[in-house]
Amino acid sequence: MDSNANPALSTSHLDWLESESIHIMREVAAECANPVLLFSGGKDSIVLLRLAEKAFRPGRFPFPLLHVDTGHNFPEVVEFRDRRAAELGERLIVRSVEDSIATGRVKLRLADESRNRHQSTTLLDAIAEFGFDTCFGGARRDEEKARAKERIFSFRDTFGQWDPRNQRPELWSLYNTRVHAGEHMRVFPISNWTELDVWQYIERERLAVPAIYFAHLREVIPRRGGLMPVSSLVSPRAGEQVETRMVRFRTVGDMTCTAPVESTASDCVAIIEETAVSRITERGATRMDDQTSEASMELRKREGYF
Amino acid sequence: MTTSGVLRIATAGSVDDGKSTLIGRLLHDAKAILEDQLAAIERTTAKRGGEGLDLSLLTDGLIAERDQGITIDVAYRYFATPQRKFIIADTPGHEQYTRNMATGASTADASIVLVDARKGLLVQSRRHAIIASLLGLRHVVVAVNKMDLVGHDESVFRSIEGEFGDFLERIGITRVHVIPVSALHGDNVVDRSTAMPWYTGPALLELLETLDTDDIAKRPFRFPVQGVSRSRALDQADYRGYMGRIESGTIARGDSVAVLPGGQRTCVRDILAWHDNAATSLPTASAGQSVTLALAHEVDISRGDLIAAADTDPGDAPRVVQAFDAVLCWMSKNALDLSRRYLLKHTTRNVRARIIELQSQIDVNTGSARPAAGLALNDIGAVRITTQSALVIDPYTTIRSTGAFIVIDEDSNETVAAGMIR
Structure with missing residues (x-):
C-alpha cells in the first residue's frame, strides 16, 4: 500500500499538530516556574523531545528531563534514554522505583509484580523533591478512554490526584x-495526536527509536490471548510453552505487563x-494491566499516574 | 499552512437523545472502533443486562458517567476517512455541565445538534445551538434522530426542519444542515438510508467530509508574542527572536509590522523555524504555524505584545483598549462579583480586570436578552470590562484568537468565565 492508495495517510495535518504542540510547550516555558519533561525512551516522549527542539532551539530546553525507572524497563530502552539525553546535551534526572522500595515508600505484595502503578509514588516524590510545578507527559487522548477525557493542562491537587469530575474549563x-x-x-502537548500520527512524524523527522519497536525474533509465552516476552522477570508457568516469534512492541512499559x-x-x-x-488499539494489544478492569487507567490516574 | 485536512466537530446532547449512540455508530460504520474496544463494550453491555452493543459506552469513559448513564465531560475521539481527518469533541448536554460543552465547542469548526424526532425541539437542543452560535462555530448540523420511531415520516422531519431552521436563523447561524437519521440502525449516518427515499441529501459522514472550514490565513496578520529567544544562531551575531504562533493571516520577509500596544513600526527581517538541527529561514508563513520572528529594528518587545500587520485598512487594524464590551459564559459556582478584581488572560497577555457592568443576561434556552440580576454558574451575560493595562483586541466574530479571553479567580486559581469580545 502506498500513500496514494490510502489518502488517510496524508501528512499535511502533521504540521498543524506540530505547531499546536510547540505552542503548548512555549506557554509552559513562559508561565510555569519549574517545569520538567517526563522522558522514558518510549516513542511518544521521543516525539516530545523533537517538539522541544523545534520550540526552543538554538537555545537550551528551559526544563530538565525526568525518568521514573521502574527497574522493569527493557534494557534497550534505558540505553536509548541515556544516549538521547546525552546527544541533546540536556540534563536527565532518574528516580527509581527500586529506591522507593528500599526506603519503604513502595511496598510490594509480590516480588515480581508489575511496577506500573508504583511509579506514581516515585513520580510524586520526585515532583516534591525538586519542587516541579509542571510535568510534560507524552500521553495521547486516543490511547485510552480516561485519557480521552483529560485536558491538555491537567490540574493535580496537593496529593497529586486527578479529579475527572471537576476539571478546569479549557477553552x-x-x-x-x-x-x-x-x-x-500535567501538560500533554501531543494530546491530539494518534498512534498513526506519531509514527508518521517519527518517519518524517527521521527520529531514532529503540530497536524493540521494529520486528525481531523473540522468545515469548502465549498467555491470555497475548504474548508475554521472556525476560529475567517473566518465565513460563506450568503448562506454558516458550515460542520464538517475529514480533515488535507497540508500547514499551513494564516488562512484566507489556x-x-x-x-x-x-x-x-x-x-x-x-x-x-x-484492528486492535495500541494498549488493547499490549498492556495486560489495562485489561484488569474497565477503569484501570482512570483509577491509576486518580492516584497520580502519568 | 492549511488546517483543512482536519475537521473539528463538537457534538452535544445526552444519552437520551442518542448522541453517544450516534457517535458510536459513526465510528463503528466508519470502521474506527477497533476489535478490542468492541469486545469491551460487548462485555460491559452484557454485564449490565443489555443485549448487543451499547455504543454509548464508547465515549462515556469515566466511572461516574457509566454509573449514572450521563456524559459529564468532553471526550475526544479521532478518526479518518480517505477524504479527511476528524476530531470529535463529544460534549455533555445537561445544563449543569455547560462549561464542559463550551470547552469542547470552543475549538470546533462544526457542531452536531441532536433532536429526538418524537420530541421535536427541546430546551436542550436550543441551548446547544445558542452556545454554538456564541462560540462562532461555522456550521450547525441538525441530526433529527430516532426517525425509525416515527415511521420514517417525512412530515415529522419537515416540521422540525422548519421550526429549528427559523430558530437558527434568528440566532445568527447561517450554515445549517438538517439530516434525518436513525443512529441505532445506521440510517443516513455513514450510508444513505433506503427507508427514507424522500430525503435526497447526503448522509452525515458524507456531509462532514465536505464542510468547508474558516480560512483564517485570509484575515489580517496577528502574532501574539509567547516569548523572546536570545540565542546565537548560525553565523549570525546574537539575535533576538520572538516566538509565537501566527493566529491569523500570513507574513513574508520584508513585511511591515506594528508592535502593539506600543505602536512601534518595523519590518520582518526573518522567519525562523528549527528544522534538521538548524535554524531554517522561511520566506513566508501563515496562520497556524509556530515560528520565531526576527525584526529589522531593535524594538522593546516582550511576552504579551502583539505583532500585527501594518498599513492595513483602518477596519482591519486591531484596537488598543482598556475598556471593552464582551459576552461572558460564567463557569464557576461562585457568582460574578462586580466589586472584585479578576485576572484576565487574552492571547499571551495576563492583566488584572474588573467587570464593571452587567448589561443583560442571555437566556440560554431562547437566545433573547433580559435584564440581569447577576451571573451564576452556566449563565451567559453581556458585560463591560476595564483592564489595568492595555489589550490589543479584535471582535471575536472577526478573529477568534484575539477576540477570546478567559477570566481567572486569583485566589482559587479557578477559571471562572470564558469571554468573547463584541
Missing part, C-alpha cells in the same frame, strides 16, 4: 497554568502501514 488555546504551592500541572505483537514490520514505513490497518 480555545487559552491555558490556565496557575497552581498553588504543592499542587502541580506484550509485543506479531509483526514483520522492520522500518517506520512498514509500521505506518500496519498501524493504518490495525
Whole structure:
C-alpha cells in the first residue's frame, strides 16, 4: 500500500499538530516556574523531545528531563534514554522505583509484580523533591478512554490526584497554568495526536527509536490471548510453552505487563502501514494491566499516574 | 499552512437523545472502533443486562458517567476517512455541565445538534445551538434522530426542519444542515438510508467530509508574542527572536509590522523555524504555524505584545483598549462579583480586570436578552470590562484568537468565565 492508495495517510495535518504542540510547550516555558519533561525512551516522549527542539532551539530546553525507572524497563530502552539525553546535551534526572522500595515508600505484595502503578509514588516524590510545578507527559487522548477525557493542562491537587469530575474549563488555546504551592500541572502537548500520527512524524523527522519497536525474533509465552516476552522477570508457568516469534512492541512499559505483537514490520514505513490497518488499539494489544478492569487507567490516574 | 485536512466537530446532547449512540455508530460504520474496544463494550453491555452493543459506552469513559448513564465531560475521539481527518469533541448536554460543552465547542469548526424526532425541539437542543452560535462555530448540523420511531415520516422531519431552521436563523447561524437519521440502525449516518427515499441529501459522514472550514490565513496578520529567544544562531551575531504562533493571516520577509500596544513600526527581517538541527529561514508563513520572528529594528518587545500587520485598512487594524464590551459564559459556582478584581488572560497577555457592568443576561434556552440580576454558574451575560493595562483586541466574530479571553479567580486559581469580545 502506498500513500496514494490510502489518502488517510496524508501528512499535511502533521504540521498543524506540530505547531499546536510547540505552542503548548512555549506557554509552559513562559508561565510555569519549574517545569520538567517526563522522558522514558518510549516513542511518544521521543516525539516530545523533537517538539522541544523545534520550540526552543538554538537555545537550551528551559526544563530538565525526568525518568521514573521502574527497574522493569527493557534494557534497550534505558540505553536509548541515556544516549538521547546525552546527544541533546540536556540534563536527565532518574528516580527509581527500586529506591522507593528500599526506603519503604513502595511496598510490594509480590516480588515480581508489575511496577506500573508504583511509579506514581516515585513520580510524586520526585515532583516534591525538586519542587516541579509542571510535568510534560507524552500521553495521547486516543490511547485510552480516561485519557480521552483529560485536558491538555491537567490540574493535580496537593496529593497529586486527578479529579475527572471537576476539571478546569479549557477553552480555545487559552491555558490556565496557575497552581498553588504543592499542587502541580500535567501538560500533554501531543494530546491530539494518534498512534498513526506519531509514527508518521517519527518517519518524517527521521527520529531514532529503540530497536524493540521494529520486528525481531523473540522468545515469548502465549498467555491470555497475548504474548508475554521472556525476560529475567517473566518465565513460563506450568503448562506454558516458550515460542520464538517475529514480533515488535507497540508500547514499551513494564516488562512484566507489556506484550509485543506479531509483526514483520522492520522500518517506520512498514509500521505506518500496519498501524493504518490495525484492528486492535495500541494498549488493547499490549498492556495486560489495562485489561484488569474497565477503569484501570482512570483509577491509576486518580492516584497520580502519568 | 492549511488546517483543512482536519475537521473539528463538537457534538452535544445526552444519552437520551442518542448522541453517544450516534457517535458510536459513526465510528463503528466508519470502521474506527477497533476489535478490542468492541469486545469491551460487548462485555460491559452484557454485564449490565443489555443485549448487543451499547455504543454509548464508547465515549462515556469515566466511572461516574457509566454509573449514572450521563456524559459529564468532553471526550475526544479521532478518526479518518480517505477524504479527511476528524476530531470529535463529544460534549455533555445537561445544563449543569455547560462549561464542559463550551470547552469542547470552543475549538470546533462544526457542531452536531441532536433532536429526538418524537420530541421535536427541546430546551436542550436550543441551548446547544445558542452556545454554538456564541462560540462562532461555522456550521450547525441538525441530526433529527430516532426517525425509525416515527415511521420514517417525512412530515415529522419537515416540521422540525422548519421550526429549528427559523430558530437558527434568528440566532445568527447561517450554515445549517438538517439530516434525518436513525443512529441505532445506521440510517443516513455513514450510508444513505433506503427507508427514507424522500430525503435526497447526503448522509452525515458524507456531509462532514465536505464542510468547508474558516480560512483564517485570509484575515489580517496577528502574532501574539509567547516569548523572546536570545540565542546565537548560525553565523549570525546574537539575535533576538520572538516566538509565537501566527493566529491569523500570513507574513513574508520584508513585511511591515506594528508592535502593539506600543505602536512601534518595523519590518520582518526573518522567519525562523528549527528544522534538521538548524535554524531554517522561511520566506513566508501563515496562520497556524509556530515560528520565531526576527525584526529589522531593535524594538522593546516582550511576552504579551502583539505583532500585527501594518498599513492595513483602518477596519482591519486591531484596537488598543482598556475598556471593552464582551459576552461572558460564567463557569464557576461562585457568582460574578462586580466589586472584585479578576485576572484576565487574552492571547499571551495576563492583566488584572474588573467587570464593571452587567448589561443583560442571555437566556440560554431562547437566545433573547433580559435584564440581569447577576451571573451564576452556566449563565451567559453581556458585560463591560476595564483592564489595568492595555489589550490589543479584535471582535471575536472577526478573529477568534484575539477576540477570546478567559477570566481567572486569583485566589482559587479557578477559571471562572470564558469571554468573547463584541
